[in-house]
Amino acid sequence: GDSVTQMEGPVTLSEEAFLTINCTYTATGYPSLFWYVQYPGEGLQLLLKATKADDKGSNKGFEATYRKETTSFHLEKGSVQVSDSAVYFCALKYARGNMLTFGGGTRLMVKP
Amino acid sequence: DAGITQSPRHKVTETGTPVTLRCHQTENHRYMYWYRQDPGHGLRLIHYSYGVKDTDKGEVSDGYSVSRSKTEDFLLTLESATSSQTSVYFCAISGGPDYEQYFGPGTRLTVT
Numbered sequence: 001g002d003s004v005t006q007m008e009g010p011v012t013l014s015e016e017a018f019l020t021i022n023c024t025y026t027a028t029g030y031p032s033l034f035w036y037v038q039y040p041g042e043g044l045q046l047l048l049k050a051t052k053a054d055d056k057g058s059n060k061g062f063e064a065t066y067r068k069e070t071t072s073f074h075l076e077k078g079s080v081q082v083s084d085s086a087v088y089f090c091a092l093k094y095a096r097g098n099m100l101t102f103g104g105g106t107r108l109m110v111k112p
Numbered sequence: 113d114a115g116i117t118q119s120p121r122h123k124v125t126e127t128g129t130p131v132t133l134r135c136h137q138t139e140n141h142r143y144m145y146w147y148r149q150d151p152g153h154g155l156r157l158i159h160y161s162y163g164v165k166d167t168d169k170g171e172v173s174d175g176y177s178v179s180r181s182k183t184e185d186f187l188l189t190l191e192s193a194t195s196s197q198t199s200v201y202f203c204a205i206s207g208g209p210d211y212e213q214y215f216g217p218g219t220r221l222t223v224t
């Protein structure tokens with residue numbers, strides 16, 4: 001079946017450092033790919049998405065490119081802030097059923 | 113923010129007791145979902161609904177039942193709570209042209 005694998009955390013960075021959180025997927029078809037963010041004590045919020053190969057999703061300085069050849073959707077940000085400290089989830093979804101398959105989540109901690 | 117509320121937000125209950133969690137939406141979206149979040153597992157789908165009185169099982173449905181008698185409400189029932197059901201439960205909704213999922217704030221359930 002379909003699955004999503006994320007790098008294990010926590011990832012600890014200093015403010016203004018470059019961020020990469022790896023995400024790879026296994027899928028039988030051509031899903032859309034998503035990154036969600038969960039701030040402490042809150043629900044998940046959609047951060048960005050890409051619906052087809054080579055698409056780049058971007059939001060709030062975060063970017064991710066849908067790489068079909070490597071089945072990857074790595075999340076990047078050029079300069080992280082303390083306020084980016086959160087748990088990040090990679091996910092995939094097909095149109096049918098509209099159900100998300102999530103990775104295990106990666107906790108990011110940014111220190112001043 | 114999508115209009116999704118969950119109640120209660122926190123609950124402690126004893127093993128063997130029934131528990132019902134409520135999700136309420138004001139967006140009139142067709143799809144509603146219940147997930148549980150556990151360390152290392154990301155979010156896993158319990159049940160979902162694709163319309164009033166139309167529901168189906170997710171990945172981890174054993175020990176849970178759901179009901180949807182109105183578009184705006186989706187109830188999750190633990191018929192006889194067990195310690196393994198201690199978790200954070202999230203409701204989500206989707207609809208509109210892209211069927212993106214929006215999440216509620218979560219319910220923290222502890223079964224002692």
